[in-house]
Amino acid sequence: MSADDAPLRGAWVPLPDEGHRADQQPSEATVVTVEFFGIPRQRTQTASVRLRFDHRPVEFRQVLKRLVDVFPAWGAACMAGDQLAAGLAANIDGARFVGSGPEWLTDGQTVLILSADAGG
Amino acid sequence: MxxxxxxxxxxxxxxxxxxxxxxxxxxxxxxxxxxxxxxxxxxxxxxxxxxxxxxxxxxxxxxxxxxxxxxxxxxxxxxxxxxxxxxxxxxxxxxxxxxxxxxxxxxxxxxxxxxxxxxxxxxxxxxxxxxxxxxxxxxxxxxxxxxxxxxxxxxxxxxxxxxxxxxxxxxxxxxxxxxxxxxxxxxxxxxxxxxxxxxxxxxxxxxxxxxxxxxxxxxxxGQQRCVWHDATSLVQHAKRLSEKSFGPATAKYRELGTAANLLVLNRLSALPTRNFQDGRMDQVDRLAPESLGMTHARTRASCVACTVGCEHIYALAAKDDPSAPDTGVRVEYENLFALGPLCGIVDGDVVLRASQRCDQLGLDTISTGGTIAFAMECVERGWLDAPWLRFGDGDALLSAIECISNRQGIGDSLAEGSRRLAARIGPAAERIAPQVKGLEIPGYEPRAMQTMALGFAVGTRGADHNRSGAYEVDLSAQVDRRRVDRRAVPLAIETEDRAAVMDSLILCKFLRGVFDDLFEDGAELLRCVTGWDLSGAELHDAARRIINAKKWFNIQAGWRPQEDTLPDRFLEESLATDGEARLSRAQLAGLIVAYNRARGWTDEGELPEAIVQQWKLRDGQNSG
CATH class of the missing domain: 3.60.9.10 (Aldehyde ferredoxin oxidoreductase, N-terminal domain)
Known part of the structure; x- marks a missing residue:
């Protein structure tokens, strides 16, 4: 199931990739794009998904929990406790990798989820 | 017992x-x-x-x-x-x-x-x-x-x-x-x-x-087998390791192969493109395993005695061409990058065929692609008279590979590698020849992955992603990969030490995420095989000794401190698609001095006599 096909749940909506403009969002909403690479892309069968939260900012672990909702079959492998599972890595905007501390995201940011062992 | x-x-x-x-x-x-x-x-x-x-x-x-x-x-x-x-x-x-x-x-x-x-x-x-x-x-x-x-x-x-x-x-x-x-x-x-x-x-x-x-x-x-000191324990350890090797740490290698790196590095503007002129290439997804698998049949294989099974072999003939001979080619990230984006090519058929020709002729794909890409840029700049050798031209790539193997025409010069070719063309060409110590640079853009840049510069066999796994540090939260400072040095050294142990025991690097503690686990395996009362600390010392011995060899062979650097391009230009990916000469020099000091060497990278004696590097030399 791709995220774009996911049913609406609670306060969030997976948005289509086209047509989004930041000024169309409610003032307190945060839209985060998640791009999948490697095994996460393989498991989710999805290249990217956009998630909307009705508050700002958003903590990275909230994004993870949302991904578990959107991709329940993969979700168990995605998280260990409230952290990203071993074997996976996350990067914000292609710039910095997510560590163990809190990582706050603002509207329009992109999270990359990839296999942790990215070399070879 | x-x-x-x-x-x-x-x-x-x-x-x-x-x-x-x-x-x-x-x-x-x-x-x-x-x-x-x-x-x-x-x-x-x-x-x-x-x-x-x-x-x-x-x-x-x-x-x-x-x-x-x-x-x-x-x-x-x-x-x-x-x-x-x-x-x-x-x-x-x-x-x-x-x-x-x-x-x-x-x-x-x-x-x-x-x-x-x-x-x-x-x-x-x-x-x-x-x-x-x-x-x-x-x-x-x-x-x-x-x-x-x-x-x-x-x-x-x-x-x-x-x-x-x-x-x-x-x-x-x-x-x-x-x-x-x-x-x-x-x-x-x-x-x-x-x-x-x-x-x-x-x-x-x-x-x-x-x-x-x-x-x-x-x-x-042969028929001469070695004994094992404690076979029962060895088998138990081997079983545990095999079970762990089926886990998430190796899933990427099993399911996609190393080719999965391509899209990640492209997204991070760290994919060497057109002889390192850029870090990103349009349409490179055509070479990703997900795309190649749609057009070419794929099978998996493994080395003898391996439970990872990382080899992904693609049929050379397209799925829609049943008349073509069906021969397979092993696809790795390094041959995709070197024979693809580095030469400005995103045509999967061309890259698969080029990989197969390198395999059959016996050519290292990284150095082949690196040398050809360098020649392509020299042609583009008017420094080399081979107008047919252009970025993005798949036929030119395939022809160049044959010329190199036969040492025909320009292939005779290309067969010498990019450093020697650049020396013949002139100093301007030496600025952009993609090599360290003569070995062509693997598929990690040094300006965008600066811990790896240090690893390339100080590598004893030249630009090398297997003897230094510093890319692991760059692709983690431990450093800011585009603003690396001296705090990255011990992390880079740790990856070198781990590689020295894995390459000497010898175990596949794709297991590196499987060990809880490589030195302790490796020492336990050695204890089972040899009976030595060996600690993880002693195994770590063996890694340091091996790295010092390699350096000692190079010094005896004429190594000079100025070899430990990167070509000028990487120290004078930022990446076109990522202006933040800049690495200055002073920054790299500072990292190298910090590396040398951490190794116990002089600031220039020479081995002090105390280090030579500590590791007994003269023992046995030339006595054979």
């Missing part, structure tokens, strides 16, 4: 049955000029200090005086080196190292390959097989249970690797295993590979060294 376990007591000669378990305690040295051979003893303390594989190979090269010879001279030694774990049930342990002075770099060169050759070679009764001399005619070196002889290779001289291996198997039978060179090795292309069963000891030109000796192949067969 520990107990000795002897697999085949009748096959072990009395003098070696009491030797350290896991080892034969000697190496075989064959001079192919006259076919004479000699055995050289290896004491238990040398084995404990240098382990096997790359470590033991470095010791053997120092002992055999490799530093003083031109790599392609008859006197230059080349060693096939095994490890204490070869033949054990430990996953990925069926590996061997090929160690020599490198024809590209004139520095120490070591490369690894896998499978049956390692098992059969060790059963010859040797921890290493050293080849020196030059045969008067094309020959095959046969090592049959420790007895060496030469036979004619006239029937297969000029043959591509697949044809040569098929002839050898048919002629000598299934008991023998073969290491073979292709036409590129015969013509001493400086980045020719040495192949076994489709896998290549690829980097640095060991195939050219064998070709310079007039050897088309080395064939090994």
């Amino acid at each position: 520990a107990r000795s376990f002897q697999v085949d007591a009748t096959s072990i000669s009395p003098d070696r049955a009491t030797h350290t378990p896991g080892y034969h305690g000697r190496y075989l040295c064959v001079d192919v000029t006259d076919g004479r051979s000699r055995w050289v003893s290896l004491s238990w303390d040398v084995l404990r200090q240098y382990l096997g594989g790359v470590g033991l190979g470095t010791y053997v090269m120092l002992r055999e005086g490799a530093v003083q010879h031109d790599p392609l001279a008859p006197e230059a030694p080349l060693a096939f080196v095994f490890s204490p774990l070869v033949g054990s049930p430990v996953t990925t342990s069926a590996k061997f190292a090929v160690v020599c002075k490198g024809p590209l770099t004139d520095r120490l060169n070591d490369s690894l390959a896998s499978s049956g050759f390692a098992l059969a070679g060790k059963k010859c009764g040797a921890d290493a097989i050293v080849v020196t001399g030059r045969s008067s005619r094309p020959s095959i070196l046969i090592i049959d249970n420790g007895e060496a002889r030469l036979e004619s290779a006239e029937s297969i001289w000029g043959a591509e690797i697949g044809q040569a291996e098929a002839w050898l198997r048919q002629t000598y039978g299934a008991d023998f295993q073969f290491a073979v060179i292709g036409p590129a090795g015969e013509r001493c292309v400086r980045y020719a590979t040495l192949s076994h069963d489709g896998r290549h000891a690829g980097r640095g030109g060991s195939g050219a060294v064998l070709g310079a000796k007039n050897l088309k192949a080395v064939a090994v067969r």
Whole structure:
């Protein structure tokens, strides 16, 4: 199931990739794009998904929990406790990798989820 | 309780049955000029200090005086080196190292390959097989249970690797295993590979060294097994390791292969493109495994005794072309990047065909792609008169590969590698030749991955992603990969130390995420095999000794501090698609000084006498 096909749940909506403009969002909403690479892309069968939260900012672990909702079959492998599972890595905007501390995201940011062992 | 376990007591000669378990305690040295051979003893303390594989190979090269010879001279030694774990049930342990002075770099060169050759070679009764001399005619070196002889290779001289291996198997039978060179090795292309069963000891030109000796192949067969000190515990450890090797740490390798790196590095603007002019390329998703798998049939394979199964073999013919001959080609990230974006190419058919031609001709794909891409930029700038050799032209890439292997036309210059080609063109070309110490740079853009830039600069065999795994640091939260400072140095050193142990034990790097503590776990495996009371700290010391020994070799071979750097392009230009990816000369110099100090070396990278004595680097040198 791709995220774009996911049913609406609670306060969030997976948005289509086209047509989004930041000024169309409610003032307190945060839209985060998640791009999948490697095994996460393989498991989710999805290249990217956009998630909307009705508050700002958003903590990275909230994004993870949302991904578990959107991709329940993969979700168990995605998280260990409230952290990203071993074997996976996350990067914000292609710039910095997510560590163990809190990582706050603002509207329009992109999270990359990839296999942790990215070399070879 | 520990107990000795002897697999085949009748096959072990009395003098070696009491030797350290896991080892034969000697190496075989064959001079192919006259076919004479000699055995050289290896004491238990040398084995404990240098382990096997790359470590033991470095010791053997120092002992055999490799530093003083031109790599392609008859006197230059080349060693096939095994490890204490070869033949054990430990996953990925069926590996061997090929160690020599490198024809590209004139520095120490070591490369690894896998499978049956390692098992059969060790059963010859040797921890290493050293080849020196030059045969008067094309020959095959046969090592049959420790007895060496030469036979004619006239029937297969000029043959591509697949044809040569098929002839050898048919002629000598299934008991023998073969290491073979292709036409590129015969013509001493400086980045020719040495192949076994489709896998290549690829980097640095060991195939050219064998070709310079007039050897088309080395064939090994034997019945001499080593004992294990504590077989029961070894099997238990091996089982646990195998089970863990099926977990998430290796899923990427199993399901997608290393080719999965392509889209990640492109997204991070770290994918070397058009001879490192950029870090990102449009439409590169056409080369991703997800796309290639849609158009070309894919199968998986693994090395002997491996539970990871990382090999992804793509049919060369498109799925919609059933009339075409169906031959497969192994696809790795490094051949995709080097024969694809680095040359401005995103056509999957072209890159697969180029990879296959390199495999069959016996060419290192990274150096082949790197040298061709460099030549393409020189043509673009009007420095090289080969107007047909253009970025993005797949036919030009394929033609250039054939020209290199045949040393025809411009191929004769390209066969020398980018550093020597640049020296002929002039200083402006040397600024952009994509090499360190003569070895072409792998698929990690140094400006966007600056811990890796340090690893490339100080690498003993040149720009190298296998002896320094510093890219792991860049692709983590430990550093800001585009603003790396001295805090990254100990992290880079740690990846070098880990690689030195894995390359000496020898275990596949794809297991690196599987160990809880590589040094402790590795020491436990060695305890089971050898009976040594070895700690993780001592194994870590062995890694440091091996790295110092490699450096010592290079110093003896003429290394100078100015070699530890990157080409000017990387220190003077930022990436076009990522202006934040900048690396200054002063920044890299500071990292290198910090690295040298952390290693206990002088700021320039020389080894102080205290370090030479601490690691006993002169012991055994030139005494063979």
